[in-house]
Amino acid sequence: MTSTSTSLTQAAWRAGGTGEEMIRCERVNKWFGDFQALKDIDLVIGRQEVVVVCGPSGSGKSTLIRCINRLEKYDSGMIVVDGIELSDDVRNIQEVRREVGMVFQQFNLFPHLTIMENITLAPRQVRHQSKTEADGYATELLERVKIPEQAHKYPAQLSGGQQQRVAIARALAMKPRVMLFDEPTSALDPEMIKEVLDAMVQLAESGMTMIVVTHEMAFARAVADRIVFMADGQIVEVGTPEHFFTDPQEDRTKLFLSQIL
Amino acid sequence: MSDIGVPTEEYQPPPEEEPPVRAVSPGEWVRQNLFNTWYNSVITIVLAPAIGYLIFRVLRFVFVTARWEIVEVNLTNFMVGTFPRDELWRPWTAMAVLGLVVGLGLGVTARANTEVARIRGVRIGASWHENVRRAAPALLLLVALVVFVRTATPLVLLAGVVLLAVLGYYAGRRIPPGRRRWMHLAVLLGLAVSYVVMTQFDGVSLARWGGLMLTMFLAVGGIALAFPLGVLLALGRRSSFPAVRLVSVVYIELIRGVPLIALLFMGWLILPFLLPADFPTPGRTWRALIILIAFTAAYVAEIVRGGLQSISTGQYEAAQALGLPAWKTMRLIILPQALRNVIPAMVGQFISLFKDTSLVLIIGLLDLLAVARRVTQQPDFLGQGLHAETLIFVSFIYWVGSYWMSRESQRMEKRLGLGER
Numbered sequence: 001m002t003s004t005s006t007s008l009t010q011a012a013w014r015a016g017g018t019g020e021e022m023i024r025c026e027r028v029n030k031w032f033g034d035f036q037a038l039k040d041i042d043l044v045i046g047r048q049e050v051v052v053v054c055g056p057s058g059s060g061k062s063t064l065i066r067c068i069n070r071l072e073k074y075d076s077g078m079i080v081v082d083g084i085e086l087s088d089d090v091r092n093i094q095e096v097r098r099e100v101g102m103v104f105q106q107f108n109l110f111p112h113l114t115i116m117e118n119i120t121l122a123p124r125q126v127r128h129q130s131k132t133e134a135d136g137y138a139t140e141l142l143e144r145v146k147i148p149e150q151a152h153k154y155p156a157q158l159s160g161g162q163q164q165r166v167a168i169a170r171a172l173a174m175k176p177r178v179m180l181f182d183e184p185t186s187a188l189d190p191e192m193i194k195e196v197l198d199a200m201v202q203l204a205e206s207g208m209t210m211i212v213v214t215h216e217m218a219f220a221r222a223v224a225d226r227i228v229f230m231a232d233g234q235i236v237e238v239g240t241p242e243h244f245f246t247d248p249q250e251d252r253t254k255l256f257l258s259q260i261l
Numbered sequence: 262m263s264d265i266g267v268p269t270e271e272y273q274p275p276p277e278e279e280p281p282v283r284a285v286s287p288g289e290w291v292r293q294n295l296f297n298t299w300y301n302s303v304i305t306i307v308l309a310p311a312i313g314y315l316i317f318r319v320l321r322f323v324f325v326t327a328r329w330e331i332v333e334v335n336l337t338n339f340m341v342g343t344f345p346r347d348e349l350w351r352p353w354t355a356m357a358v359l360g361l362v363v364g365l366g367l368g369v370t371a372r373a374n375t376e377v378a379r380i381r382g383v384r385i386g387a388s389w390h391e392n393v394r395r396a397a398p399a400l401l402l403l404v405a406l407v408v409f410v411r412t413a414t415p416l417v418l419l420a421g422v423v424l425l426a427v428l429g430y431y432a433g434r435r436i437p438p439g440r441r442r443w444m445h446l447a448v449l450l451g452l453a454v455s456y457v458v459m460t461q462f463d464g465v466s467l468a469r470w471g472g473l474m475l476t477m478f479l480a481v482g483g484i485a486l487a488f489p490l491g492v493l494l495a496l497g498r499r500s501s502f503p504a505v506r507l508v509s510v511v512y513i514e515l516i517r518g519v520p521l522i523a524l525l526f527m528g529w530l531i532l533p534f535l536l537p538a539d540f541p542t543p544g545r546t547w548r549a550l551i552i553l554i555a556f557t558a559a560y561v562a563e564i565v566r567g568g569l570q571s572i573s574t575g576q577y578e579a580a581q582a583l584g585l586p587a588w589k590t591m592r593l594i595i596l597p598q599a600l601r602n603v604i605p606a607m608v609g610q611f612i613s614l615f616k617d618t619s620l621v622l623i624i625g626l627l628d629l630l631a632v633a634r635r636v637t638q639q640p641d642f643l644g645q646g647l648h649a650e651t652l653i654f655v656s657f658i659y660w661v662g663s664y665w666m667s668r669e670s671q672r673m674e675k676r677l678g679l680g681e682r
Binding site: 069071094097098100101102104106108109110111112121122125126170171174 | 573575576578579580581582583584585586589593594597598601677
């Protein structure tokens, strides 16, 4: 390891937000066949912290957040979410998934269900809420993402930006304690990116713990508590936006920033 | 946005213009479609008289030369085979019960569909002439039956059944959305009641059912049971348990590798030897039904598997990320979409099954087609070459059923918005 390893470790282990620990990843390794997607990932994320993960494609950023709600199984190491350690036990995985909401690049709304049904499905089926209760909260969420009038349409009738905001509302309907965003604006037409980012900023301001994989550097600069830079399956650098954009330490980070800014 | 000077609020998209309507006179149409090039003109000149002559011969046969009295005399045979004539009140009662629940079910789904269609902004058969077109095959069959009936009683009873179905339909439309789930129960209850009426209380065993009644029993029973079994097999084939997967694959591949006729013979000849000695062997009709179900299920399973493969992993991941358990993900997210995607293939399989029920005649059951063969050998008609009349009549009934299924599947595709994305 390089001379910066101590500072890297410190930055990675220091939980932001309230300082209380929300997610802990310890020496997480993940292989796809012979390809090692994650190499000894250490990261602690605090309650109400917003962490932006960036890096070149194939660097393992998506894999990392997909490990946190067990869409991917990691091969060694440990991930603890809000005191629950992820194991192979199905009930344990379900418990973590109820606490962790996720927004995908491709929205992944359920095309055969109305917007309202998309949002209320999980609260009713998993949290066993009544229809009235679930519908009420869904309406509230749709107002928060500013599309209450679309409740009874189907996903295909909405624009990409609106669909992604529905996807955010759908994840929030489970009242999660952590939200994961996997490149939420990458599949959007340029004019729709802002409306989705606005919804995310609003969510961050409400105190949600968020991990966001994104290339939107303006968003990272404005909202992130810490920025994690990954390359080749490793965390290369961790720091505040100020540190990251004005005083990056690693050559790999400098190269990346020079390419995207 | 204001900083780049686009007055967003005042901007109005230009009004949409109607596409120009081009009126084509019949003469123009003929010139454009039939005589537009010299070789098309030749084809038209050669084929038009040939086709015209063929149509003329068919129409002349059906309406002039055909001796339909063989159908008129044997109408009851065509409908119920050798079912005891003094027990005919049983099928009539069963038909009344089924007419009522089917009407009820149609009414309830019609109401649900109009609501869904309103939300989606899709217009589905609401106007009366669309409804008439939808019912056209069934109406044609009714007309044919009315033409062939020689006494008043069946007409009155048939009218009663139709009336009950219509009443059920309008009652169904009035049922509020919250009570809809009782409909499934009502339909099941209707089926159970009609089965009891047919067979219990000194009723008539399945062995003596025949004609259209037997065909419908095999087709409806086959479709209703092959569908769930096929879905289970498809899921089994994708199961993470190797044993379940193996059983499903072996079953599907074995059944698909053997002709249906061979399976029917096996059900007839071999099944009794495979069962324990004191185990009551199911009757021949039941064995035929079981074979038809087993056969169709294997094909349904492969169709459903195709549908499951058409669903992106994103759908699974979204459901998992929300904490939905695997079976709820399958039932609420994956299967509804997968099945919707395979409606055309699935209905094709059901149409096949409907027509394949006619193969049961080789194990001695007297289904609709078997009746058509049998009645030409009656003393009154023997050797008079009346095969065409009987075959045309039963073919017409098969066609009505198949065409109706095909049309309904197109409606269902449209309703469920297939091809919308």
